Amino acid sequence: MHKLRRVFIKYDRGLGSDMPFDFHALEIPDVRLITPKVFTDERGFFKEVYKFSDFFAAGIRTPFLQVNHSLSHENTLRGLHYQKKPLAQAKLVRVLKGEIFDVAVDIRRGSPFYGKHVSVRLSAENHQMLFIPIGFAHGFLTLSKEAEVEYLSSDAYSLENERGILYSDPALNINWPLKNPFVSPRDGLYPRLADADHNFVYEK
Numbered sequence: 001m002h003k004l005r006r007v008f009i010k011y012d013r014g015l016g017s018d019m020p021f022d023f024h025a026l027e028i029p030d031v032r033l034i035t036p037k038v039f040t041d042e043r044g045f046f047k048e049v050y051k052f053s054d055f056f057a058a059g060i061r062t063p064f065l066q067v068n069h070s071l072s073h074e075n076t077l078r079g080l081h082y083q084k085k086p087l088a089q090a091k092l093v094r095v096l097k098g099e100i101f102d103v104a105v106d107i108r109r110g111s112p113f114y115g116k117h118v119s120v121r122l123s124a125e126n127h128q129m130l131f132i133p134i135g136f137a138h139g140f141l142t143l144s145k146e147a148e149v150e151y152l153s154s155d156a157y158s159l160e161n162e163r164g165i166l167y168s169d170p171a172l173n174i175n176w177p178l179k180n181p182f183v184s185p186r187d188g189l190y191p192r193l194a195d196a197d198h199n200f201v202y203e204k
Contacts, residue, residue, distance in 0.1 A: 064152035079139015098144030111202035
């Protein structure tokens with residue numbers, strides 16, 4: 001991992017300093033809403049989605065090793081998902097088509113925000129992305145007829161370490177826009193946060 005990081009830093013050193021991104025800390029500051037600069041003309045648009053040097057300068061210093069792409073129909077809820085250490089995942093989430101209500105829940109023991117969440121609406125139209133660090137559970141609700149979601153992960157998928165929390169756990173107090181979404185049998189049987197199996201500890 002450190003070798004990979006050094007390679008990226010060496011590759012990006014000396015490039016332009018004008019960041020094509022706006023990094024905005026949310027109510028839980030470690031979660032960042034990222035808005036890229038979008039260049040449009042009669043042909044369409046162009047934007048940068050990820051650039052290691054700019055993210056590193058903004059304090060997001062985790063390289064991404066896997067890219068996932070999903071299609072979800074309207075009213076589908078996926079989550080709340082996470083992977084335990086040692087294969088925990090940070091994520092960078094964006095929408096290629098449609099709109100979603102995206103949620104990140106802090107499950108780092110000792111965190112001043114433990115059990116709290118942030119939520120944003122991500123869409124193909126607003127181009128915004130959500131960075132979710134390690135130690136958070138993630139889920140989203142599809143608001144449009146269909147939504148294609150792509151997210152970069154800092155580690156590979158691991159069935160052995162995959163875990164989840166019930167999206168409707170009252171202790172989380174998430175105001176989902178839909179009361180009875182469509183969820184998979186697995187997601188509907190996840191435990192509440194109080195009983196969840198996770199091994200994250202808050203580090204200042």
